[in-house]
Amino acid sequence: MSERADVTNNIDLLLEALPVHITAAIQASTLDPDDLLEIVMDLGRLPEARYRNEERFLSDREVTQDEIDYVIERIGVFGEDNRAGIPRTLHRISAIRNRRGTVIGLTCRVGRAIFGTVTIIRDLVETGKSILLLGKPGTGKTTLLRETARVLAEEFRKRVVIVDTSNEIAGDGDIPHPGIGRARRMQVPRPAEQHAVMIEAVENHMPEVIVIDEIGTELEAMAARTIAERGVQLVGTAHGNTLDNLMINPTLSDLVGGIQAVTLGDEEARRRGTQKTVLERKAPPTFDILIEIESWDSVTVYDDVAAAVDAILRGEDPPAELRSRDADGVVHVETVQRELINAPALGRRILPTRGGGERGASSGSGSERFAGPRRERGAAASSANGPTQRIFPFGVSRNRLETAIERLRVPAVIVRDMKDATLVMTLKNYYRQSAQRLKQAEEHGVPVYVLRNNTITQMERQLAQVFNLRLAEEDERGEGENRRSNGSEVIEDAMVELENAINQVMSGERNAVELAPRSSYIRRLQHQMADRYNLRSESRGDDPNRRVKIYR
Structure with missing residues (x-):
């Protein structure tokens, strides 16, 4: 289906309200008048025409107060929103005022x-x-x-x-x-x-x-x-x-x-x-x-x-x-x-709560003992071995697990039924509450991995171990790397604490929550996360006890 677009802009009525030399400059322009968006007149600056893809000065003379008043006399009355128009046209003239209320700038938008x-x-x-x-x-x-x-x-x-x-x-x-x-x-x-x-x-x-x-x-x-x-x-x-x-x-x-x-x-x-x-x-x-x-x-x-x-x-x-x-x-x-x-x-769209950390008996060593560095997004996973794993997340965030799989680029898919899984990932609380169901999975030869908490970092570490990923950074890791790993754990604990607090405030369980004292970098992350959930936050106290408080 097609339809012709006809344009009605009454631009001549707008030009009549402008000073003569500005009108003449617009009419003499080689640019398409249908692309003209607005004319800007600010006191003490050169008048300017803004087109769809270009801006152009209209004079080498600065705008005077008399010229601004000249336009005001030829248009409608400004309302509380500092907007005026020209009768029976769609043009909009917006005013900029000084502290005394005098108009010292105009934006004349072409209405079509x-x-x-x-x-x-x-x-x-x-x-x-x-x-x-x-x-x-x-x-x-x-x-x-x-x-x-x-x-x-x-x-x-x-x-x-x-x-x-x-x-x-x-x-x-x-x-x-x-x-x-x-x-x-x-x-x-x-x-x-x-x-x-x-x-x-x-x-x-x-x-x-x-x-x-x-x-x-x-x-x-x-x-x-x-x-x-x-x-x-x-x-x-x-x-x-x-x-x-x-x-x-x-x-x-x-x-x-x-x-x-x-x-x-x-x-x-x-x-x-x-x-x-x-x-x-x-x-x-x-x-x-x-x-x-x-x-x-x-x-x-x-x-x-x-x-x-x-x-x-x-x-x-x-x-x-x-x-x-x-x-x-x-x-x-x-x-x-x-x-x-x-x-x-x-x-x-999911607020995780904190979980403990160990892995099911049939799955070997605990995931908390895996100390490999976090894999960056887009890193190659050419060392991933084995067939495609079908993972059933039992109480684990599917969205975060999908992100972890994508980051590591391992051959894995998420299934919605435990009977289709080749391995199960869960959290400590779920492992305790549903021991019988998970035990049946283990009896059928399906390993159950119990994560320390419901974070992408933990999921990436467990996936790396499942697929025998050998990262070059592991061989180079020394005391400095261990310090960085501990730093990551501090940030992770701080954000889990924050997410629990967000849970309590948004559910109405508590009106406000003060978090544990943290470094300025972590406090900044906490402020950003609170803002994402439309909650207010403020830092209180002095270092080293300065901490974030969140509330509605």
């Missing part, structure tokens, strides 16, 4: 109504499901939002109401820009009142579709959920570039269902092959479909937000569609398994 941009997601719009658009500034979120509102109102004859906070969707002035078609527009007096206007639109005007730009606060996220629960289709944009970003944003994560820590029973944790505390989606998403916008001609689509969020929380790559539009306007759709962009930020 581009007819045809909705082609790339038209089939999704037709479903009637709620759609959330994400993307960096300048990728065309608002342009696509405006065109979606027009298509729904004119072609599908739906009752569409636009909640317009900064008049970016329907333009400045009381009469909306024709780019929104038959859709109606409700202006928001102050940005802080956007959530109230969203609810008012539903209660007073019986819309079938609500269009919202820049959902950015918790109140707006709550209002969006209220609207969705009333059966109204939502089409909106939010602050954030990707689904991963949105999930770890405590203010807006409710738009995709929210995230909560859940404590599993022993049997359920064993069945899943995870620890007892995991992160799960809290509620149905407010938006059914999420679209990450790279540009007008390239988007990534998650047509089932609930399934995508659940996959990420399990540490899996969520299925997605990569859509692109070629020069002829033809849309190409490709199903992809997208890599997790922010996997560390969600800690692979």
